[in-house]
Each structure stands twice: as structure tokens, then as C-alpha cells.
Amino acid sequence: MALARSLTKVSMTLRGLRGAVGTCQHVRYYAEEAPAHAPTKMSFTFGMPGEMYYNQSSVKQVDVPSTTGTFGILAQHVPLLAALKPGVITVTEDDGTINKYFASSGTVTVNADSSVQVLAEVAVPLDQLDPEAIKRGLSQAQQELQAASTDVARAEAEIAVEVHEAMDAAVTGK
Amino acid sequence: MATLKRIQTRLKSVKNIQKITQSMKMIAAARYTKAERELKPVRLYGDGATALYSAAEVEALDQKENHLIIAVSSDRGLCGGIHSNVSKAVKATMAEKGDTANVKMIIIGDKARTQLQRCLLLFICRLYADNIMFSVNDYGRKTPAFEDASMVAGALLDSGYEFDTGEIIFNRFRSVVSYKTSSQPVFPFNVLSQSEKMSIYDDVDSDILRCYSEFQLASILYYTLMEANCSEQSSRMTAMDNASKNAGKT
Numbered sequence: 001m002a003l004a005r006s007l008t009k010v011s012m013t014l015r016g017l018r019g020a021v022g023t024c025q026h027v028r029y030y031a032e033e034a035p036a037h038a039p040t041k042m043s044f045t046f047g048m049p050g051e052m053y054y055n056q057s058s059v060k061q062v063d064v065p066s067t068t069g070t071f072g073i074l075a076q077h078v079p080l081l082a083a084l085k086p087g088v089i090t091v092t093e094d095d096g097t098i099n100k101y102f103a104s105s106g107t108v109t110v111n112a113d114s115s116v117q118v119l120a121e122v123a124v125p126l127d128q129l130d131p132e133a134i135k136r137g138l139s140q141a142q143q144e145l146q147a148a149s150t151d152v153a154r155a156e157a158e159i160a161v162e163v164h165e166a167m168d169a170a171v172t173g174k
Numbered sequence: 175m176a177t178l179k180r181i182q183t184r185l186k187s188v189k190n191i192q193k194i195t196q197s198m199k200m201i202a203a204a205r206y207t208k209a210e211r212e213l214k215p216v217r218l219y220g221d222g223a224t225a226l227y228s229a230a231e232v233e234a235l236d237q238k239e240n241h242l243i244i245a246v247s248s249d250r251g252l253c254g255g256i257h258s259n260v261s262k263a264v265k266a267t268m269a270e271k272g273d274t275a276n277v278k279m280i281i282i283g284d285k286a287r288t289q290l291q292r293c294l295l296l297f298i299c300r301l302y303a304d305n306i307m308f309s310v311n312d313y314g315r316k317t318p319a320f321e322d323a324s325m326v327a328g329a330l331l332d333s334g335y336e337f338d339t340g341e342i343i344f345n346r347f348r349s350v351v352s353y354k355t356s357s358q359p360v361f362p363f364n365v366l367s368q369s370e371k372m373s374i375y376d377d378v379d380s381d382i383l384r385c386y387s388e389f390q391l392a393s394i395l396y397y398t399l400m401e402a403n404c405s406e407q408s409s410r411m412t413a414m415d416n417a418s419k420n421a422g423k424t
Contacts, residue, residue, distance in 0.1 A: 045222045049320040049396055052215040067382065078376045081226070083385035107389045109222075111229035112374060117222035119393055121320065 042075040043115040048123045063090040064108050075114050082108040086166035100126040102170050104163055131171045138164035192421035199414035206407035213404045220397030223390055230371040232361050241277045242337035246344035246402040247286035248314025253410035257285035259355040263343045281309035318403055323396035344398040345405035353405035363387035
């Protein structure tokens with residue numbers, strides 16, 4: 001229904017344009033120069049339900065792992081939406097201090113006014129992760145994956161394995 | 175005739191009730207301090223979750239077809255008019271809509287469910303029983319967790335119901351003696367993707383946006399649950415304080 005509606009919308013717009021423009025192609029250009037009044041400071045919000053680590057703080061850079069790859073965010077980043085994947089979020093503060101957090105999943109929003117919201121389902125400082133517990137959890141998750149009989153159970157076990165592998169990589173790689 | 179004996183018994187029973195209301199007040203006070211402490215970070219989280227709506231100027235589409243109402247109450251009473259206010263707000267929205275065939279409701283907590291599914295005077299009258307998509311009970315005993323919110327959001331997504339506009343009706347906590355029944359709009363991902371300002375966002379494909387809006391729905395719902403929880407505890411504290419005072423007057 002929604003598809004049909006958007007199609008009719010598009011065809012109506014096209015009909016209106018036909019007289020004015022011969023061929024209309026969508027072309028991507030280089031980014032325009034940022035306007036002078038654009039905020040040069042980032043307003044960074046990061047946390048999980050029950051605990052916020054940053055609230056509209058000014059930071060230099062944030063690196064987030066997303067489903068489309070890890071990327072860094074500086075002030076005046078192009079507006080963007082992304083889904084987090086399990087991995088390490090690195091926050092470089094204005095004075096150069098680097099804080100690392102592990103996040104399981106969530107969302108990243110970069111708005112045009114340089115405000116950045118990273119909302120995680122669960123996020124903890126990286127040094128709070130226990131390598132032993134991760135190893136145990138990983139082997140347990142793998143066993144569950146072996147034993148999974150239904151699609152839902154298999155998907156859940158796969159997610160658990162993915163998160164544990166990411167945690168393992170984060171802890172050993174630091 | 176009120177005999178002396180009867181008055182004595184009545185006085186004794188009022189004293190006993192007072193003991194109960196006093197201890198309920200103490201419990202509510204303890205739970206309220208906890209809820210208020212926990213609300214502070216959650217408010218920031220809620221601001222973060224709704225930031226996109228204001229930044230991208232998301233507005234409902236012109237064709238208002240399917241409307242979704244999520245009413246947030248709980249299972250437990252004895253807390254003033256907090257649940258009836260939610261029900262009243264829902265009824266007002268329904269009256270405003272006129273044609274309610276396309277309106278669906280999700281009700282959290284037994285209190286609002288009993289108020290909304292049947293008319294209290296005429297038990298035969300099915301008030302909004304046909305509009306209720308599902309209701310959730312066994313809620314309100316413990317502090318709401320993010321899992322509660324994601325479970326409700328998951329059930330909504332599983333139901334296959336596609337809404338064009340949505341709102342969460344809940345009690346926003348203002349101070350220990352005051353709350354305000356408010357409405358928080360929520361938008362599904364097709365409205366998000368058709369929003370005008372969405373084109374300035376880079377690299378938005380429908381898969382990412384779907385993931386994004388699903389998590390956003392759970393986050394916003396979690397925020398409203400926490401607000402409602404804090405209002406409920408503060409309201410119960412006031413209600414039980416008043417009840418104890420009234421019992422003390424005899």
C-alpha cells in the first residue's frame with residue numbers, strides 16, 4: 001500500500017516535471033562548503049538505558065562500529081543514521097584523552113547541527129570486561145549454537161557468538 | 175443505630191487501615207527516591223532517542239490512516255488518579271478521531287485495560303475492546319527494564335500491524351506533587367524515510383533505517399515507562415499520605 005502510494009506520488013511529480021526538464025538525472029556532487037555559522041564543536045551524547053557517559057559534551061572525535069563498517073565522526077560530519085554492531089566505541093576528548101567503551105548494539109545519529117547521539121543497548125567501559133568470563137561465555141554460546149533446533153534459537157545463539165567474538169577481539173586487541 | 179460497640183470496632187478498623195496506608199507510604203517513598211534517581215540518566219537517553227524527530231522535522235503524512243496508541247499504566251492501584259488520567263487522555267483522543275475503526279491500542283498494565291475495554295456502568299458495552307491490539311500485564315511490580323520496552327516493541331513489530339502515526343500516552347513526571355499526562359509521538363520507518371529532511375542524511379538505506387527505527391521505538395518506549403513509573407510512585411506516596419492523615423482524623 002505504502003509502495004503504491006509512493007509510486008503514484010513519483011509518477012505525479014514526474015508528470016509535472018516533464019514539460020520543464022528534458023531528462024532529470026540524480027547526480028551527486030561534492031559536499032558544499034560548510035556555512036560559516038555551522039557549529040564547529042560536536043555535541044556528543046552517549047549512553048545506555050540507566051547510564052549516560054556523555055551528555056551533550058564537546059569531544060574531538062568518536063569512532064563507532066556500524067553495520068556498514070567502522071567510521072570516525074568529527075564536528076561537521078555529514079548527517080547520517082546508522083545501526084551499531086558489537087564493537088569498541090572510541091571517544092577522543094578535546095584534551096586528547098582516549099576513552100574506550102564496548103557496545104552490544106544500538107543506533108548512531110549524526111544531525112546537521114553537529115549533534116551526535118550514540119544510544120547503545122548495553123555499553124561498558126572496555127577495562128570492565130573480564131577476559132575469562134568472555135572465554136566462558138563464548139564457548140557456552142557456541143555450544144548453544146550447536147544445540148539450537150529452531151530458527152529463533154539459532155539466530156539468538158549466532159548473535160551471542162558474534163557479541164562474544166567482538167568482545168574477545170576488543171579485549172585481546174587493546 | 176450506631177452503638178458504642180460499633181463505633182469502637184469502626185475506630186479500631188480505621189486505625190488498622192491507617193497502619194497499612196502508612197507502611198504503603200513508606201514503601202512508595204523509598205521506591206520514589208529510587209525511581210527519581212534512575213530517571214535522570216533515562217531522560218537524557220530519551221532526549222537522544224527523540225532528537226532525530228526534531229532535527230529531521232519528521233511530520234506525519236497527510237493520509238492519516240492507521241493510528242496507534244500505546245497507553246502506559248500499570249497493574250497496581252492506590253495511587254490517585256494516575257491511571258484514570260491516562261485512560262481519559264486515550265478516550266479524548268478517540269473522541270477526537272471520530273472514526274476509530276483504524277485506531278489500534280496497546281495497553282501496558284491492567285488498570286488502563288479494565289478502564290478502556292469495558293464501560294464501567296454498562297458491562298455489556300464493549301467500549302474500546304475491539305480496538306485493543308494486545309495488552310500487557312504483570313507490570314508495575316518492579317522497575318521497568320529496557321527488556322520490557324523491547325518486548326512490547328517486538329510484539330508490535332511481530333503483529334504485522336503497520337501504523338502511519340503513533341503516540342504513547344503516559345504521565346510525565348514534573349515534581350513530587352505533580353505530573354502531566356502527555357503524548358509522545360512515534361513514527362514508523364516508512365514515515366521517517368518519506369520525511370522531507372531525511373534526504374540530507376547520508377547513506378540511508380531502508381535496511382538501516384528499519385533497524386534504526388525499531389531500536390528507536392524501544393528506546394522511546396523505555397523512556398516513557400520510566401517517566402510513568404516515577405510519576406506513579408510519587409503519586410502513590412501522596413495518596414497514601416493523605417489516606418493516613420484522613421484516618422488519623424477520626
